[in-house]
Amino acid sequence: MNFLDVRRETVFLLRKKSIALLLLAGFLLASFSVWTGSVDVAQQHQTIERLLVGDSVDREEVTHKHHDYGYIAYYTFHLTYAPPSPLAFAALGVRDIYPWKHRVRMLALEGQIHESDTPNPELALAGKIDFTFVIAVFSPLLLILLLHDLRASERAAGRHDFLVVTARTRNSLWPLRTAILMVALWLALIVPFLLGCAVNGVGIVDVFMISAIVLVYLLFWSVICYLVARLAFPAPVLASLLLGGWLLTTFIIPAVGDVVIEEAYHGPEGGNILMTQREAVNDAWDLPHQVTMDAFLETHPQWQGKTQTTSLFEWKWYFAFQQVGDEKALPLAIAYQQTAEDRYRAAGYIALLSPATLLKRALTHWAHTDAPAAWHYEQQVRAFHAELRQFYYPFLFNGTPYSEASLADRPVFTPYKNTER
């Protein structure tokens, strides 16, 4: 095999109308996905910008309106959010299902954190084309169409035996043609991606990693197509076999796996968390303050001796029962989260049988748009909410007179910067 072989075969293959059309389709679709993905991510950034402005205006107004730590803590919302990573344009992931923005205040967190500001469910049902979809689902189909009749078409044209005997080496015919088509498809798909990376400021390491992962994925499907194409059946039968394999691994195994996993892992219903928290918080109104305070002191012993109340309503008691309500619901919330994590982990094993799902998990992992990234954000919100409590408790329990200056030290949510790994 030499350079002349490569050039001759490349020119021959690319001159075929069907091949050129398929490559063009791949290029157009990849471009469309990169374009709409970039618009989507830009909209997410703009939303965050607007929220930040609105949030600070709102907080300013609340701060001027109230002059008491209790009221301030009650009425002040704090924006928490997870900005999309530069790579998010290529893997939109589950950000349309899991929340990535909240406004929390010092009330019981379990009542706030499960709210999701979900976009249009009917669009979510149709799904979106992102680069991940183009690669994981669509590119194997293109490969199947490009490669299944590699030999069958030559056989049908009567050139097969002639080509085989005149080939310079064994590799300079079928493997070479397979490789050329695969690389051509890779280029058609990756060029729009590279443009998207430049626009979105993706780091060079990520660009290389993703390009390499995509190449490996195409290589995997090319090898399968190559092996199947060797069988001496007519082209439609070969394509049916390949399509069957694609259908099975891409759609059927994941769908059946999901049914199995749902049956295998049961956790608490989400609604039960809210119910438990609500009961705990509401019952506290009818309980003697001491009962709430005793429960509170178990986790906050540093306020021992400062929990007496003189009125039937005091803010420190109010926030203490919010805390106690959260603590009551916490085991359920942990179990709920555990179920989600168990299911996601089990899905990882099923993904081993589904290359498309495996690729999607890998890309969304790199783009921080998968379920674990969403959980990480939820943990951040929990940590921030805990900081807020740590900030207000001394004022409430020590009975410190209000001073607006002290609010300067109030915790501020710092989003996780997804710029590099």
Added chain:
Amino acid sequence: MSNTVLTVARDEWRYWQRSRLAQSVVILAFLLAIASVWVTHTSVSHSIDQRQHQQAESEAVFEAQPDRHPHRMVHYGHYLFRSPPPLGSLDPGIDAFTGNAIFLEGHRQNGATFADRKQASGLTWLAKLTPAFVMQVLTPLLMIVIGFGVMTREREAGTLEFLKVQGVSPFVMLAGKGIALAGAGMLILLPLFLGVCLTLLDGAAVVPALAFLASYVIYMAVWIGIVLLVSTLASSNSSSFGSLVVVWIALCLIVPRIASNTAGVLVHSPGKLETDFAVLKQLREMGDGHNANDPAFKALKDNLLAKYKVDSVEALPINFRGIVAQQSEADLTKVLNDFAEQQMTQQADQAAIARQFGWLSPMIAIQNASMKLAGTDLENYHRFLREAENVRFDFVQSLNKLHAEGMTLEQDANKYKSQAAKKAATVSADNWQILNDFHFTPLPPTQRFANSLLAMTQLVISLAVVFGVIFYAGRRV
């Protein structure tokens, strides 16, 4: 003539019986259809039971609350659960993407929480094993695999010319092949037919259920037409197969997602969080209903004083705080509803754009027809949200009425002074029987049928176009 048609069909069936590929495809499709109907029906029936149970429990818990200050019950709140409609067990539609419980309380419109998707394995990113998905996406591909060669095979084998010479017109051929494909299609649709019978037993309305079935029959006919057409036009088995797969990829995988991307980019729908700012701002201007001394309520106060001809709120025969609570809830609800309607309109606009793509892809058309007839589409979800808001407003206002009439302003103002004063500012638990049994029902059957007409028209026109072209192409065979 009709005998010849049947002979052609029978011959095609005999060919499939000898072909292992065709056999395995039909068996696979049939099994998938049965499995999807069984799995989805089981899981949807389970969640119907569960949500109805949760709904009953939620009402019982509310009504079992002890004597309390009514405003406490406003914040205690109430839960509503949405049960899927009977046909939802064949097409769950957007059910997995929307929250299925909603918490109702004073001064706030909460979104529906806990969509099933949040606890899912993540494996269903492409599809869930539902009858809708199997029928809409998978069966067309399987029809292609068994049918791509119906005409090209005869052409490649040279039998087409032979038959023509014998006086078999191309239309008779096409009709026979069409009947053969329709037979396979009906076999694959059989589990869906049984599923529809099951939902009728579960209480599904007859008209939407029949239309539901009919829409899938038309959809199947469109695909049979596409297969016949491409096989007629193509010169060889390979090109027929390749073109059909390209058509399937475009219609079932690509166009629906292009529709969704396009709708999302064309109509921007800001989330609830953003509109909340505007609500909070208006709220501050309207005054906080917890604070009867808020200057915003001065006009209300002056009106009441004039009406009852007294000169202080203490002298009013009703509790001024309760009146303020009622008034501010009503004002606030107006604002909240404005924003909620705005958001629903944006979502409906997005959906309307996506649905127009049904003219291009029968898959989008069947998806919409099916969801609309099943009552699991966006309109029905919005209906749930609106009904929930009505329930919320009614129960909050009846509690606020108790707040105004069940105690004096003095009792209310002093409720934190002592245990006895607190007790004086409560109303009896007998008053908590204000909830009606909530049971979400989708739009009435005729309305659902009417809503599906656009999608149905798209399907019928696709069918007409495909068969029109076949008629044209048939003359030139």
